[in-house]
Amino acid sequence: MIIKNDVEYIARLACIELDDEDLQEFTIQLNTILEYFEELDDVEAELTNEEEGNVLRADNITPSLSQQEALSNAPRVDSGYFRGPRIL
């Protein structure tokens, strides 16, 4: 059982702002769904380690996106850079 404060905490971790109405609705819905997931409590199994190993490739230089292409979808651009929110 999760409460409104839990959903608020998860939303902060997920970087999704929720208003009070959202919190109410999601708290009810998330509880219904999590309750259903409880059937997994019974599962007992050894995790078989089917490790395929890393897939490696030679470090060859190949053409990539131009600066113009890379910036073409950015909402805010400044002097050839992405412009993000301030950190400090």
Add this chain to the structure above:
Amino acid sequence: MSHRERIERALEIIERSDLNAFITVDHEGARRQAEEADAGKIDGELAGVAVAIKDAISTKGLRTTCASKMLEHYVPPYDAFVIRRLRAEGAVLIGKTNMDEFSMGASTETSFFGPCKNPWDINRVPGGSSGGSAASVAAYEADLALGSDTGGSIRCPASFCGVVGLKPTYGRVSRSGLISYGNSLEQIGPIARKVKECATLFEVIAGHDPADSTSLNQPVPRYVKSLADDITGLKIGVPIDFFGEGVDPAVENATRDAIDVLVDLGAQALEISMPSLKYALSAYYVQAMSEASSNLARYCGIVYGHRVQKDHDWHRTFSEDRASGFGREVKRRVLLGTYALSAGYYDKYYLKALKARTLIMADFQRAFQQHDVLIAPTMPHVAFKLGEKIEDPLALYKVDINTVPVNLANVPALSIPCGEKGRLPIGMQIIGDQLKETLLFNVAWQFEHNTKFNKYAE
């Protein structure tokens, strides 16, 4: 008729249509590609064929939205691997199809661009998440389509729209350029009106791609060459677990009758049990949501995507961008996935889901030791009404009960029409062991040619 004339006809059908199957129609590009095909510039396997592309697959210079406000104006600077393959074979990319936002849904109702409708009944859903892809093919708005299938997103709409759709073996098709939702589960796959056309499109898109480290480096067979092979002695397993609670008797009967048809053609059928499937729905959703919460972390409105034009600190900026850019179902899944991966809950949800997946894989391995294919209903029922389930997330998740086990087991499954209820199509899925697509097309073709359930076959 020239390719240009045929494409013009498809564009007219799209203009007149009220299905809302497309988010973006590329009139200009489609006409140009058709003219190039007429001029014989590319003499490929798909020259002049109109292919509709799910809007989760990147197309260079052509808007790709994933049916989300977050990517409403996103124009990819590169083509997905499968798109490069289509272009090389002369295909005409007619447009980008409607879908559930970020592929999250089974009804194509969560799209930011409004719901898509079912061509057989305009008041019903086409299935999802690749609803626009299946609906466009069913309504002759395109000849072929690409969808993607994370937990049934190709097979569900194929079943609801009466067309043929394949979820390939995991790794058979490159995911490079597919916008990720649950990347350990999903594959791009073909949708067509007939089995042979589906196999033809699959031959074009299958194969190894170094840009996707999970793509398999195995030769691609000529699937169309084996379509008419004899199926005498084929061993069919019929898992009773796919015929459980919630399966409409009309769907069960149609599937059992279809199996009888194959038995008449020389196959043998035996009921089997796969007890771990009872965990499949929960295991699927926990894993898919967990992967989604990680995959969708990239959408913060800086490098691309929706950005609220306000200057706050980074956390508040990102949180506002994501609050206004994502729809409700996407938020629900990201929140649940974040919770399942968070400290203290990882063992209870995510780890248990992985363990359940191991058990489900073992059930499939056991089944394929004794049977060549498994046959079961694709969906528990026919297409439901628009709005019928959208307010109840768990009810909508439960319609995926028969499709998600296949994704968890990394195996291929082909959904084909096998009956109808009223005018609404019923679909069955033929499931094979890994890389057994040749056999799936073969069995499906034999069924299609010995019955009249496919409304598009001669």
